[in-house]
Amino acid sequence: xxxxxxxxxxxxxxxxxxxxxxxxxxxxxxxxxxxxxxxxxxxxxxxxxxxxxxxxxxxxxxxxxxxxxxxxxxxxxxxxxxxxxxxxxxx
Numbered sequence: 001x002x003x004x005x006x007x008x009x010x011x012x013x014x015x016x017x018x019x020x021x022x023x024x025x026x027x028x029x030x031x032x033x034x035x036x037x038x039x040x041x042x043x044x045x046x047x048x049x050x051x052x053x054x055x056x057x058x059x060x061x062x063x064x065x066x067x068x069x070x071x072x073x074x075x076x077x078x079x080x081x082x083x084x085x086x087x088x089x090x091x
Contacts, residue, residue, distance in 0.1 A: 001054075001062070001064065003064070004069065005069070006069070007068060007069055008066055008067070008068065008069060009066070009067045009068070009069050009072045010064040010065070010066055010079060011064060011065050011067065011072070012054050012064065012065065013047060013050050013051055013054070013063070013064075013065045013078075014065070014073075016073070017047070017065050017075045018043075018044065018047050020074070020075035020076075021043050021046070021047055021075060021078070022040050022043040022044065024075075024076075024077065025042075025043045026040065026043075049063075050063040050078070050080075060082075060083030061080065061081070061082050061083055062080055062081045063078055063079075063080035064078060064079055064080065065077075065078050066078055066079055
């Protein structure tokens with residue numbers, strides 16, 4: 001799945017996105033808002049969860065990688081939509 005705006009690309013997570021996800025979740029600006037997700041192991045768990053959700057049938061949860069349209073391979077964040085009864089960041 002891909003969603004495209006004038007500036008952004010929202011796409012499925014790719015294997016190469018893991019280092020960027022771990023890096024920005026360790027950034028102090030991120031940790032300020034999500035301190036429980038700042039550990040590298042937690043970032044790796046979330047990455048695996050997001051990839052599993054992409055393969056579910058029927059799919060109830062969407063967590064998409066966010067990149068600038070000019071640099072679609074460089075992860076700058078993520079955004080998601082959960083099905084009913086699903087908490088943020090949890091399976």
